[in-house]
Amino acid sequence: MSDWKPKRFWTSSAVVETDGGYTVELDGRRVKTPAKAALVLPTRAMAEAVAREWDAQEKEIDPATMPFTRSANAAIDKVTHQHAEVADMLADYGDSDLLCYRATHPRELARRQAEQWDPALDWAAETLGARLQVVAGVVHQPQPAEAVNRLRDMVHALDAFRLAAFHDLVSLSGSLILGFAAARNWRKPDEIWRISRLDESWQAEQWGDDDEAVQAAEIKRAAFLHAKQFHDLSI
Structure with missing residues (x-):
């Protein structure tokens, strides 16, 4: 099994308002879910929590350290x-x-x-x-x-x-x-x-x-x- 992890490719994140709620941008590019859906979050507070997780990533992206992002993805890709x-x-x-x-x-x-x-x-x-x-x-x-x-x-x-x-x-x-x-x-x-x-x-x-x-x-x-x-x- 490959242990390859995606590399960090952005400098900074930002929370922006969008239709239906808030989303997170990485150097101006909007984050998407694993199923390629728009990551639209219901509150600014949740979007800020997700943005902090992305900011905390270093050289490689480790989903295990991103619980709010994972929960948001599950809500959008699965529960919806x-x-x-x-x-x-x-x-x-x-x-x-x-x-x-x-x-x-x-x-x-x-x-x-x-x-x-x-x-x-x-x-x-x-x-x-x-x-x-x-x-x-x-x-x-x-x-x-x-x-x-x-x-x-x-x-x-x-x-x-x-x-x-x-x-x-x-x-x-x-x-x-x-x-x-x-x-x-x-x-x-x-x-x-x-x-x-x-x-x-x-x-x-x-x-x-x-x-x-x-x-x-x-x-x-x-x-x-x-x-x-x-x-x-x-x-």
């Missing part, structure tokens, strides 16, 4: 063209949400789940108008159709940029409710992430940390926090 499919996939989390499935034992784990997860479900009922029901055990039980459909409508209402961010907020946390909670500032993103990891934290307390699992979890945490930032920059 598969909006309904992505929205449906994420909305389906509502019928089997992580927060709804509770341990029956040990008691301490069940207590922690109730203590940390019930407030999120209460928030969703009050703020989103969707009350999901708690289930004992892991066997799937359908949620009330009215609540699921209401959540589905809210997911479909997200534009491509917010939906791209929302995809990671939901899939990384395993919870549609926590995805909405992060997007709508229920609590700080780090706290919401810790809430989503309650079961894993419990297992680590009982059996000790696994170095590979800790490293993988930290990568996911960083991605979750980035998704929150990207979501906020899209508004």
Whole structure:
């Protein structure tokens, strides 16, 4: 496999207003996505974040160091063209949400789940108008159709940029409710992430940390926090 990377070819970047939003120019040449679409961003703040990433490149371009650019590309090249499919996939989390499935034992784990997860479900009922029901055990039980459909409508209402961010907020946390909670500032993103990891934290307390699992979890945490930032920059 070739390890060739494209070279930096520009001197400076600039954020410019364009039809439908903002874009980034490199020495006057507008940046395009990998699919050759125009890189049109919804806010100046997002465009500035993308421009900073391009400015930070040195001799070679390293996409791994450009998370905002990668997220914007995904929103334009992928989510825009598969909006309904992505929205449906994420909305389906509502019928089997992580927060709804509770341990029956040990008691301490069940207590922690109730203590940390019930407030999120209460928030969703009050703020989103969707009350999901708690289930004992892991066997799937359908949620009330009215609540699921209401959540589905809210997911479909997200534009491509917010939906791209929302995809990671939901899939990384395993919870549609926590995805909405992060997007709508229920609590700080780090706290919401810790809430989503309650079961894993419990297992680590009982059996000790696994170095590979800790490293993988930290990568996911960083991605979750980035998704929150990207979501906020899209508004």
